[in-house]
Amino acid sequence: MFLLGHSCWSYLFSKATGRKLNVNLPAYLALLSGILPDFDIYFQPYLVHHTYTHSLVVIIPIVLVMTYFFGRLGFAFSIGILSHLLGDFLVGTIPLLYPFYPNSDVGLNLGIPSLADTALEIGAFGLVLLYAYRNGDYKLVLKPTRDGLLLAIPLFALVTLTLLFAGDRSIPLAEFAFSRRALTIITLGHILQANHECRRFLCSTSRIMGGVTRRLNP
Numbered sequence: 402m403f404l405l406g407h408s409c410w411s412y413l414f415s416k417a418t419g420r421k422l423n424v425n426l427p428a429y430l431a432l433l434s435g436i437l438p439d440f441d442i443y444f445q446p447y448l449v450h451h452t453y454t455h456s457l458v459v460i461i462p463i464v465l466v467m468t469y470f471f472g473r474l475g476f477a478f479s480i481g482i483l484s485h486l487l488g489d490f491l492v493g494t495i496p497l498l499y500p501f502y503p504n505s506d507v508g509l510n511l512g513i514p515s516l517a518d519t520a521l522e523i524g525a526f527g528l529v530l531l532y533a534y535r536n537g538d539y540k541l542v543l544k545p546t547r548d549g550l551l552l553a554i555p556l557f558a559l560v561t562l563t564l565l566f567a568g569d570r571s572i573p574l575a576e577f578a579f580s581r582r583a584l585t586i587i588t589l590g591h592i593l594q595a596n597h598e599c600r601r602f603l604c605s606t607s608r609i610m611g612g613v614t615r616r617l618n619p
């Protein structure tokens with residue numbers, strides 16, 4: 402699954418978990434949690450992509466530690482991390498017990514890119530827009546909040562990880578992104594999501610800067 406799907410899935414799963422547990426996980430954390438397992442891309446070649454960070458042997462202790470230290474909020478965040486493994490399990494495979502069993506890959510392998518993957522990613526993106534409208538997160542666009550500013554973090558991760566992943570594999574990104582219809586839709590989804598997060602971030606920045614200027618020049 403691509404980063405678009407991962408961040409949308411984690412938003413949906415972690416927000417829903419937070420809601421059940423009566424905690425409000427900030428939007429930037431909900432979007433970020435699902436792309437954390439792919440942060441191994443930042444550490445290549447020292448950390449091989451899709452190994453330790455996609456294994457329950459590593460993720461389960463992280464879930465326990467997060468929940469121990471941050472309670473319900475930590476648990477909701479962890480569900481976002483786990484949703485990454487579920488997404489990769491559906492469209493590909495995950496090394497469930499790496500490094501103890503390096504060949505323990507399991508998954509439905511629906512294919513990536515594939516129609517199933519595109520439906521899972523774009524469907525989740527649509528649901529995120531609906532959910533954000535219903536739970537009030539869309540207001541981050543309308544008023545300056547710390548959360549709005551912090552959306553820069555998942556946005557930065559989305560862009561840099563995509564560039565690094567393509568760079569490491571010498572993939573000509575623009576060509577690849579539009580090479581198949583399924584990929585074109587995913588690419589457009591990424592652009593829309595990045596644009597959405599960017600607008601929220603810029604809105605918060607400009608309003609906060611405006612407030613500071615007014616205070617300095619009353």
Ligand SMILES: [Zn+2]
Binds near residue numbers: 438489
């Ligand atoms: Zn992954």
